[in-house]
Amino acid sequence: MKLYGYWRSGAAYRLRIAFGLKGLDWEDMPVNLLAGDQQSEAFRSLNPIGLVPVLELDDGAALSQSLAILDWLDRSHPEPPLFPENPVARARVMAAGMTIAVDTHPLQNVGVVKHLKSAYGVDQQGGVDWMIHWMDRGFAAFQKMCEPNAPFAFGEEPSFADICLIPQLYNAHRWEMDLSSYPRLTEIEARCLALPAFEAARPENRPDAA
Amino acid sequence: MKLYGYWRSGAAYRLRIAFGLKGLDWEDMPVNLLAGDQQSEAFRSLNPIGLVPVLELDDGAALSQSLAILDWLDRSHPEPPLFPENPVARARVMAAGMTIAVDTHPLQNVGVVKHLKSAYGVDQQGGVDWMIHWMDRGFAAFQKMCEPNAPFAFGEEPSFADICLIPQLYNAHRWEMDLSSYPRLTEIEARCLALPAFEAARPENRPDAA
Structure with a gap:
């Protein structure tokens, strides 16, 4: 999985923590927010709003919005769970x-x-x-x-x-x-x-x- | 279910739509945001950040954050689903x-x-x-x-x-x-x-x- 993020992005940081808790590897794909690279056409084709993070899956599908990615992650890799069951x-x-x-x-x-x-x-x-x-x-x-x-x-x-x-x-x-x-x-x-x-x-x- | 909201609150409006789609009844509990009633001690005991909506379940449990309530709702009342299965x-x-x-x-x-x-x-x-x-x-x-x-x-x-x-x-x-x-x-x-x-x-x- 490729994680388009920025070292100081709090939303990308959330995903890195979750990957670690789930025991998954990821590849860092830095996007320089200070240089405005998140506004480039290439990046906006991954996420139209121009915000990090974006997660590119091995089949090329690009997911955006860290909370939606956490939901996807917890369903596709349930252990350990990110939420209590009740x-x-x-x-x-x-x-x-x-x-x-x-x-x-x-x-x-x-x-x-x-x-x-x-x-x-x-x-x-x-x-x-x-x-x-x-x-x-x-x-x-x-x-x-x-x-x-x-x-x-x-x-x-x-x-x-x-x-x-x-x-x-x-x-x-x-x-x-x-x-x-x-x-x-x-x-x-x-x-x-x-x-x-x-x-x-x-x-x-x-x-x-x- | 009691829905603490405000007529113009977009987050409360989301929940009303979802209740309707699921065929559920709810009781409106208006909180006057312009008068600052969401900052009252009584309301903050339901939701410490002082924002609507809050959903009070029949057993008295108070849930906050509209997106978390939608997640709860879609799990507890799955039909019709709010998301595709894939x-x-x-x-x-x-x-x-x-x-x-x-x-x-x-x-x-x-x-x-x-x-x-x-x-x-x-x-x-x-x-x-x-x-x-x-x-x-x-x-x-x-x-x-x-x-x-x-x-x-x-x-x-x-x-x-x-x-x-x-x-x-x-x-x-x-x-x-x-x-x-x-x-x-x-x-x-x-x-x-x-x-x-x-x-x-x-x-x-x-x-x-x-």
Whole structure:
């Protein structure tokens, strides 16, 4: 499988973690977001909206949207599962993850912050404030939604919720966000990053890391 | 089932459509977003991030995040299915819907546009421009991702993709967006709105519609 991504893309990072948890190999296909390569005609033929990640399967089929790819992955490679089996428990794990992946991450994507600056005259600090504002909202909610006393966000093993959380925390560190209000999240992060699947997925370990 | 929503909330509208397609009844529990009722302690005990919709099941369990609720719904009430059975086809329908529900809708949520105005001094027209900018990106991509010659976005029946598209088009009309570049989407919209499940779900038919 070829993973079109970018070392700092949180959505691509999610997939790398999931591949690692499932014991699957992937090939990194770096797309330079800062150079705008995601807007090229070649890349848009894989994903018309011009966003990473895209997963190219061995038969050439191209899948986009990290959450749809995670759904495909968990169905085609069910072990270990990314969700608990109980339907309500599954919905809760998914909702916590989506509090990050749907309500937080899309607001602070590269293109969004770029548009905020170019069309509204917002400066660099204003862009960082914007990202941190939405991360605060998302982290505060996630911390209330996850289990208070489990090793991972929910239960004894990493789940979809941890897969969404860890890349967002990477971004929070990048922008030097104060995380002192989120001790439960940084505790989960430490536990996740000690696992080989998370370690191998880290942005710093990508071929295109600058 | 009690659906905490708001007549104009696109995410609550998605769920109403899906309930209708599945032949399920629900009770509307209006949350006045303009009055800020979604930030109340009572509502945040149902969903810590303070966003609608929330679905309260008959046993009192509260589910949040419309996409997680749709996943729960399609598993607990499988007929008619919201996705095709083939795994790659399923991933494509999901990706098209998420191009709207993940990459478009969260950027033009009430709270986001409000923050753009209050923290960055953006005026009413600037807020509308922001929403239309992201809808343009999402609609252009969706139009390329859906099937070119099917009655609905994918195939002969409405799917998850149509469920995500129709509420976003409602918002586009609300802000008088020029949709002339998206003939395929307005054609899908006309076909969907002629169905009872979509008609019954319309914002105008809610008890809290103003």
